[in-house]
Amino acid sequence: MFSGNKRGMTTLQRVLGIVVLIVLVATALFMFVRNTVDDTTFWKNYYAKDTALIVELLHASSGDTDINYNAWDSSKLLQFFLRSDRMDIYDYNPEVSVDRQLATPFRFAHNNNISVETNNISSTYFRIVKRDDKILLMKDALKASFCPTLPITSSNISSKKFFIDSSNQNSLSLIAGALRIYFQRAGATIVFSKDDADVSLSLQSHNEPKNILRFYYANSIERRQTNKLTCMIKNKMVQSLPDHFAATESEPIINGDVDRELVNSNRIGLYIEFGSELELGEFSGKEHIISEQIGKTVEEFFK
Amino acid sequence: MKKGILSILMITRFIFLALALFSVVFLTKYFVVQNLESNRLEMEVFYNRMIYSPNALAYVDNVTGRAYPGVIDFDKFNSENLDKTLNYTYKRTLAAKLTLGEFTPVYYNKEWYDRFSPLKRMRGLSGVLTLEKSLPVVYEDNDKLYPAILKVEILKQKT
Structure with a gap:
């Protein structure tokens, strides 16, 4: 069965190559399924659209604007990569750089009068800021509290x-x-x-x-x-x-x-x-x- | 067993394996809602940016730097300015036609407006979405203000 062929490649090598390929494809597919099942894909899409549309709106604002953003609905930590014409969302993985990951992007219209500072942030809380015709992400805490307003029984x-x-x-x-x-x-x-x-x-x-x-x-x-x-x-x-x-x-x-x-x-x-x-x-x-x-x-x- | 028959058997196994793997992906995609419908919102955001952005059509006082929402700067009201200030790298998304009073309409992304326009009445994914708005504005021309109605028609490819 595993005798050499005319091109010098054995059947064993060929089968092993195919098996490796299948394992890679299967891993990619199961990563996709896992992300879908725990809603990561959904939240990546959601945050890409939401943040990109906020950046789009910041282009229309006159003056300085700060938006406190919290991304705590996603069960996994995500990376937000603001680029000059789009927002890319990646899974947070310190071992794999974003260049080697597949992004979930959403585009916004850029304008030469406003510079969008490219930066990468992995945090549940951050700010989307417009300052002096510059839009950027800042890793800062929330200024306002989003906690539910519950009537707490007053007791000392x-x-x-x-x-x-x-x-x-x-x-x-x-x-x-x-x-x-x-x-x-x-x-x-x-x-x-x-x-x-x-x-x-x-x-x-x-x-x-x-x-x-x-x-x-x-x-x-x-x-x-x-x-x-x-x-x-x-x-x-x-x-x-x-x-x-x-x-x-x-x-x-x-x-x-x-x-x-x-x-x-x-x-x-x-x-x-x-x-x-x-x-x-x-x-x-x-x-x-x-x-x-x-x-x-x-x-x-x-x- | 002969080598040829064995190879054929292996190929069928791989085909079945591929089918099994892709059926998992298909079922997951089919049963789990992942897509967010945001076409309407995107058009509204685009509309607001076009009308109210100091870098798009809104009049800006040169002395104070203040932008006046609802006041259209007539010098900015041209297709070239719109294309420059609302620059999507992916051009096939949005196009618009703006008619100010009795003036000749100006276009944002005219090339794709002309392509999208015949698809307005078409249903399904191949059609385009339309947002039509009409608002009373004043436009500034040579330091004088004139009232007019601005009609905006935005066309968006369905995504």
Whole structure:
């Protein structure tokens, strides 16, 4: 069967070549199917159109304009590449450059009087800015809060019991310690069991290569309140340290998630995951900023 | 087994494999909604940019730099200016005809307007979408303002 042919190529080599080709095609197809199933394709299309049309509208605006944009509907982190005549959206993949990826583009009309600064951004929050006849993307925090406006039962923070937990990682235990002191000073009670707490917070690290700030909130009867608190803390943290977080994600804790059972699932419970240990080094010396931002937000939440 | 028969058998297997792989893609594309219908929005955005952009038709005060929405600068009201200030690298998307009062109409992307125009009544994907608007404006010519009706017809290829 695998004897040599006239051209010197064996049947085995030919079959292997075809098999490699099939594997490549199959991988590409399954990548496509996977992206479709988790809605990434849809969100790439959506954000390409949405951001390109915003850039188009910015061409019509007179004066300076800032638009705060958040792309948190996509379950995957995306890369936004603003080019002179279009917006290209790519999957976020630090190992593969955008030149080697297939873009989801959407075009806008360019104008010689306005320069569109080419830049690439991979962040859940960014700003689309028009300044002095120049349009660009800026990696900056949201200035305005998009959190839901829920009627929060007015109750003072001093009547609340807090359970704060963290991993042994140096920065995180410092933040947790500072938070305990913050809440004690505000008159709240610190408890050492999540079951006794009205609000439980857990600070942990994840192993993602990028510094993604993740929030997992307890799926309890106070889920809407917890969701709002999550949103408020998220905005505040990204605002205070915009350069340290590439993206944020938030989702409810799934029942039976043993890795995240440290927070009280019956009341307000929030599990905050920072970047990998290596990236947590970036927060060295900034722990007080994070703890103060979380503390202030919780205090504001209960006002 | 002879080599020829074996090769034929392999080819049929590969064809079936290809069919199986592409059927997965076809079913996914068919059952999962991915497309966003935004043709109308794109035409509206284009219309607004054309009328209100200081770089397109809106009159701009040279001293203050202020743009006046709804005031058309007659010096800018020509096809050459529109093509230059609203420059899509992909020309086949949008075309427009603008008629200001009794003046001769001006065109944006005339080449494709002439091609799209006969397709206006055509249904299906080969047809084009139309957005027609008419708005009262004033136009500025030699430092004087004149009232007029601006009729805009935008044609867009269906995507």
